[in-house]
Amino acid sequence: MKKSTLKKYAHLIAKVGGNVQKGQNVELYVAVDQEELANYIVEECYKLGANTVAVRWTSDKVEKTTLKKESIKSLSHFYDYELAKQQYLCDELPVMIHIESSDPDAMKGVNQAKVAKVRMAQYPVIKPYRDKRENKYQWTIAGASSPAWAKKVFPNLSKKKAVEALWDAILKTSRCDEDPIKAWEEHNADLAKRTKYLNSLNLDYLHYTSKNGTDFKVWLLPNVDWLAGGEKTLGRHVFFNPNIPSEECFTSPAKGKAEGIVYSTKPLSYQGELIENFSIRFEKGKAVEVHAEKGEKLLKHMISMDENARYLGECALVPYDSPINNTGILFYNTLYDENAACHLALGMGFTNCVHDYEKYTQEELTKMGINDASIHVDFMIGSKDLNIVGYTRDGKKVQIFKDGNWAF
Ligand code: ZN
Numbered sequence: 001m002k003k004s005t006l007k008k009y010a011h012l013i014a015k016v017g018g019n020v021q022k023g024q025n026v027e028l029y030v031a032v033d034q035e036e037l038a039n040y041i042v043e044e045c046y047k048l049g050a051n052t053v054a055v056r057w058t059s060d061k062v063e064k065t066t067l068k069k070e071s072i073k074s075l076s077h078f079y080d081y082e083l084a085k086q087q088y089l090c091d092e093l094p095v096m097i098h099i100e101s102s103d104p105d106a107m108k109g110v111n112q113a114k115v116a117k118v119r120m121a122q123y124p125v126i127k128p129y130r131d132k133r134e135n136k137y138q139w140t141i142a143g144a145s146s147p148a149w150a151k152k153v154f155p156n157l158s159k160k161k162a163v164e165a166l167w168d169a170i171l172k173t174s175r176c177d178e179d180p181i182k183a184w185e186e187h188n189a190d191l192a193k194r195t196k197y198l199n200s201l202n203l204d205y206l207h208y209t210s211k212n213g214t215d216f217k218v219w220l221l222p223n224v225d226w227l228a229g230g231e232k233t234l235g236r237h238v239f240f241n242p243n244i245p246s247e248e249c250f251t252s253p254a255k256g257k258a259e260g261i262v263y264s265t266k267p268l269s270y271q272g273e274l275i276e277n278f279s280i281r282f283e284k285g286k287a288v289e290v291h292a293e294k295g296e297k298l299l300k301h302m303i304s305m306d307e308n309a310r311y312l313g314e315c316a317l318v319p320y321d322s323p324i325n326n327t328g329i330l331f332y333n334t335l336y337d338e339n340a341a342c343h344l345a346l347g348m349g350f351t352n353c354v355h356d357y358e359k360y361t362q363e364e365l366t367k368m369g370i371n372d373a374s375i376h377v378d379f380m381i382g383s384k385d386l387n388i389v390g391y392t393r394d395g396k397k398v399q400i401f402k403d404g405n406w407a408f
Contacts, residue, residue: 001167009142009171010040012180012244014048017140018095019240022049025094029056031101034144041097054094060106060148060272067110067118076121086129089137093233095240096139103148104332107272115271116301123306123374131362135352136233138240141335143170152332173245173324173336184241191228195249197408198226198317201398203390205257206315208342210383212263216282218315218344219257221369222393223355226251234358247324247339250316252349254369256285258312262344266330266337266380268295274332275299280346280379286310287346303346308373314345320384320404334378341382342401347375 014020026045030038038055045053067075088094107115150162157165170176175183205219228249230241259282267276275295280287287310292299303310316338318325324340331337349370351357357365366372388401399407 001164005171005176006037007040007044008180009174009176010037010044012174012176012184013041013097013099013140013142014044016181016184017142017241017244018045018097018138019238020045020048020050020095020138021236021238023051024049025092026050026053026097027056027089027094028053028097028099029058030097030099030144031146032057032059033146034099034101037099037144041099045095045097050095060102064107064110064272067107067115072114072117072121075118078122078125083125086126090129090132093133093137096137098139098141099144100141100333100335101144101146101149102272102333103146104152104269104274105272106148110272112271112273112298112301116305119374120305127374134362135357136235138233138238140240140242140244142174142244143333143335145170149333153329169327169329169331170336173327173339175245188229188241191246191249194406195226195228198249198251198400201390202393203398204393205391206400207389207391208260208262208381208386210263210381210386212265212383213279214260214262214381214383214386216260216262216381217258218312219254220251220315221254221354223368224252224353224370225355227350227353231352243335243339245324245336245339247322248316248318248343250314250350250353252351252353252370253312253315254285255308255311255349255371256369258282258285262381264379264381265341265383267332268377268379269332269334270295270298270302270377273298275302278379282312285312302375302377305347306374308371309347309375311346311371311373312344313347313349313371313373313376314343314378316343316345316378317388317401317406318342318382319401319406320382320386325382337380338378341380342386342388343378343380343382345376345378347371347373347377 145166150166154162208216261281264278278292281289351365384404390398390400
């Protein structure tokens with residue numbers, strides 16, 4: 001990896017992703033083996049005028065040992081300094097930058113029932129803090145190539161070649177090849193055009209069909225928008241891009257209103273383990289039946305995390321001919337794979353899809369039909385022949401997707 005390329009990528013992450021403003025604090029979450037990239041990101045943040053950049057080093061290896069050895073009680077406990085940190089995040093609203101480079105199988109062998117118990121114990125403590133700062137801060141997720149992840153994606157290449165190949169794929173799909181800033185401006189403008197059209201339709205529900213067996217209807221909420229690409233923070237109105245890359249137009253569907261069955265078209269990496277070839281059947285918006293060739297137990301744990309984990313929180317449209325899918329690479333990472341295919345997410349919905357959402361409380365938004373849950377897990381259902389027909393509130397039928405791609 002050339003230093004100049006890595007620097008350019010770091011600039012893209014700090015400027016287009018987090019859009020760090022003068023005087024802001026930054027929290028950077030990055031794995032211990034990404035020191036060079038981390039250093040460049042820190043440098044770029046200061047160039048943009050950051051006040052302080054705190055690097056929070058992460059390690060799958062250590063996390064796995066911790067999850068295995070520490071008791072549920074201890075793992076679930078919050079010390080005062082940890083709560084103080086949560087309060088700090090609410091008070092200062094630092095920019096959150098997450099760099100993903102994990103091995104998709106990193107947590108294989110960890111007792112997922114134990115992890116689920118810990119998450120459930122932590123959730124009520126974290127939730128009030130999460131709600132307090134929701135939509136108010138800039139955040140971004142981007143990827144970085146690591147040997148373990150690269151070998152999973154390119155098993156036939158040597159470690160060195162695999163790492164290089166994954167870097168190439170990351171930079172290309174992140175539009176980091178030519179002038180990334182200009183490329184992202186154009187890309188965001190294109191996505192904005194599509195969401196504008198989708199919003200103008202005033203869709204009541206979508207009907208998905210595919211030869212793989214998918215036959216699924218999902219209802220949308222009035223007053224809830226389709227969003228894409230970048231968004232603005234509440235209060236300071238800072239425009240940032242939460243995902244690098246991002247190809248999706250998404251919305252938060254009506255809780256409790258989805259019928260039919262969907263079949264996965266890509267494996268899902270959940271909590272460091274893979275779930276493959278699965279189907280989910282919905283009744284009254286609730287996932288009532290799931291099957292998976294691999295990872296069925298984990299999938300069942302996932303939808304049982306809490307009472308709302310079985311309901312949908314996202315409905316996203318991504319053409320089959322997306323730049324990411326066209327690489328032909330399966331990343332085994334949601335950041336990339338979700339931007340390569342139409343997907344749904346189980347769990348928490350997006351409150352910022354609601355018109356003037358800042359005027360409502362979290363409870364009011366939940367009552368409106370935006371799902372609130374402890375998880376938000378995307379899973380891919382886009383296929384080459386996916387057909388999506390939209391039915392508008394005034395009774396019109398509109399082709400949204402034809403043969404896996406946008407019909408407009
Ligand atoms: Zn999505």
